[in-house]
Amino acid sequence: xxxxxxxxxxxxxxxxxxxxxxxxxxxxxxxxxxxxxxxxxxxxxxxxxxxxxxxxxxxxxxxxxxxxxxxxxxxxxxxxxxxxxxxxxxxxxxxxxxxxxxxxxxxxxxxxxxxxxxxxxxxxxxxxxxxxxxxxxxxxxxxxxxxxxxxxxxxxxxxxxxxxxxxxxxxxx
Amino acid sequence: xxxxxxxxxxxxxxxxxxxxxxxxxxxxxxxxxxxxxxxxxxxxxxxxxxxxxxxxxxxxxxxxxxxxxxxxxxxxxxxxxxxxxxxxxxxxxxxxxxxxxxxxxxxxxxxxxxxxxxxxxxxxxxxxxxxxxxxxxxxxxxxxxxxxxxxxxxxxxxxxxxxxxxxxxxxxxxxxxxxxxxxxxxxxxxxxxxxxxxxxxxxxxxxxxxxxxxxxxxxxxxxxxxxxxxxxxxxxxxxxxxxxxxxxxxxxxxxxxxxxxxxxxxxxxxxxxxxxxxxxxxxx
Numbered sequence: 001x002x003x004x005x006x007x008x009x010x011x012x013x014x015x016x017x018x019x020x021x022x023x024x025x026x027x028x029x030x031x032x033x034x035x036x037x038x039x040x041x042x043x044x045x046x047x048x049x050x051x052x053x054x055x056x057x058x059x060x061x062x063x064x065x066x067x068x069x070x071x072x073x074x075x076x077x078x079x080x081x082x083x084x085x086x087x088x089x090x091x092x093x094x095x096x097x098x099x100x101x102x103x104x105x106x107x108x109x110x111x112x113x114x115x116x117x118x119x120x121x122x123x124x125x126x127x128x129x130x131x132x133x134x135x136x137x138x139x140x141x142x143x144x145x146x147x148x149x150x151x152x153x154x155x156x157x158x159x160x161x162x163x164x165x166x167x168x169x170x171x172x173x
Numbered sequence: 174x175x176x177x178x179x180x181x182x183x184x185x186x187x188x189x190x191x192x193x194x195x196x197x198x199x200x201x202x203x204x205x206x207x208x209x210x211x212x213x214x215x216x217x218x219x220x221x222x223x224x225x226x227x228x229x230x231x232x233x234x235x236x237x238x239x240x241x242x243x244x245x246x247x248x249x250x251x252x253x254x255x256x257x258x259x260x261x262x263x264x265x266x267x268x269x270x271x272x273x274x275x276x277x278x279x280x281x282x283x284x285x286x287x288x289x290x291x292x293x294x295x296x297x298x299x300x301x302x303x304x305x306x307x308x309x310x311x312x313x314x315x316x317x318x319x320x321x322x323x324x325x326x327x328x329x330x331x332x333x334x335x336x337x338x339x340x341x342x343x344x345x346x347x348x349x350x351x352x353x354x355x356x357x358x359x360x361x362x363x364x365x366x367x368x369x370x371x372x373x374x375x376x377x378x379x380x381x382x383x384x385x386x387x388x389x390x391x392x393x394x395x396x397x398x399x400x401x402x403x404x405x406x407x408x409x410x411x412x413x414x415x416x417x418x419x420x421x422x423x424x425x426x427x428x429x430x431x432x433x434x435x436x437x438x439x440x441x442x443x444x445x446x447x448x449x450x451x452x453x454x455x456x457x
Contacts, residue, residue, distance in 0.1 A: 004221070007225055009218075009221060009222055009225060012218075012221045013218060013221075016214075016217060016218065016221070020209040020213070020214070020217075021207075021208045021209050023209070024207065024208065024209035024210075024213070025206070025207050025208075028207055035407075035408070035411055035439075035441070036404065036408060038210065038213055038439055039403070039404045039407055039408075039439070040404060041209065041213055041217075042213060042216055042217060042220075042437065042439070043403065043404065045217040045220065045221075046217075046220050049220050049221045049224045050224060052224065075402075076404055079402065079404075079405055107203075110200055111200055111201075114197070114200050114201060118201075132190070132191075133190075133198065133201065139191075154187060157187055157190060157191075158183065158184070158186065158187045161183070161186040161187060161190055161195075161197055162183055162186060164197050165183075165186060165196070165197060168196075168200070
């Protein structure tokens with residue numbers, strides 16, 4: 001990022017390609033809508049780019065990126081009456097190519113149910129999950145971003161994981 | 174797995190998750206991996222390219238200078254005020270003149286957080302004045318904010334002349350030992366010279382928000398208060414398109430483009446803009 005700040009576009013492209021997929025999934029799982037996720041994705045990168053001169057390496061780049069993303073997501077959710085919409089069929093989960101058709105269908109169904117359960121979580125729990133899994137942030141970083149304590153984040157994650165597991169309790173004995 | 178409806182959250186689940194293990198993560202990672210559509214790449218890279226081509230307004234990056242700005246301003250003000258105080262102390266005519274200025278209607282008050290002008294403390298710490306002038310100075314029961322016209326101020330002075338004993342008794346006497354504590358009350362009773370007040374106002378005005386990368390980044394792309402936020406506006410355009418109202422959608426999109434000329438449209442909206450799209454949701 002410092003290199004991009006100094007005018008090196010290739011440096012930005014490297015950063016972009018490294019982080020774009022997790023960031024896109026963060027928005028997609030956060031809002032449950034592809035078009036909105038795409039807009040938020042673009043807005044987030046635009047905000048990051050336009051603040052390049054203010055960037056200082058006091059924290060990890062990932063932390064900075066997801067702090068912007070967090071604010072975009074929260075602002076968007078606050079403006080909407082319904083936080084998520086059902087995922088479209090184009091969000092078909094990918095299956096391992098070596099699986100047979102029955103296994104593929106079963107895996108896809110499990111993944112769909114998991115994603116629906118994730119989308120049904122309260123925003124705070126869902127976002128804690130996504131920031132940890134997609135953003136790779138530490139509990140402390142997530143807590144600082146959310147303005148709560150570390151134990152609160154742990155509690156949110158516990159409840160989120162229990163709900164996700166319970167949704168698929170017939171699959172996982 | 175069965176159990177009570179409100180079972181205690183499972184710590185082992187959390188531990189697994191934090192170490193990157195567990196069924197939830199396995200399913201999520203293996204089966205639910207979406208990737209950013211390639212169509213998003215070029216708009217983002219274009220924004221990054223365009224940003225490098227913009228003229229740069231260099232912000233002061235030296236935290237050192239920013240940290241010292243307020244202390245230096247305070248020190249400069251103190252030196253200036255001390256110089257004035259010494260000048261006033263030495264010159265009785267100047268002292269009387271300052272007092273007369275203090276009795277005149279004050280300008281609008283400075284921000285509440287601004288410290289009281291040091292010059293006022295200098296007046297308070299000056300040697301005692303004649304009793305008549307002292308009594309006139311003490312008669313200022315109304316807060317500064319309520320004094321708007323010279324007529325009102327004159328009326329106050331007239332009341333003081335008519336009933337000086339009662340009003341002087343109501344007002345606490347000046348205390349040369351408590352100049353700092355009296356500063357807020359002094360700001361209500363007297364006014365600093367306008368030029369100094371303006372300078373102090375500028376020096377002690379609320380500092381601009383810290384432009385940390387995070388705060389400024391979050392706000393960097395925010396729309397002005399009068400414009401609808403971009404995402405919400407585009408969501409509305411898509412809703413119109415999907416509802417079989419493409420002309421209205423295009424009209425909204427044109428208005429959006431005028432409001433956000435720098436915004437790069439995603440491919441689906443580019444198609445709408447060019448007139449190539451048919452309504453997604455057809456009326457039966």
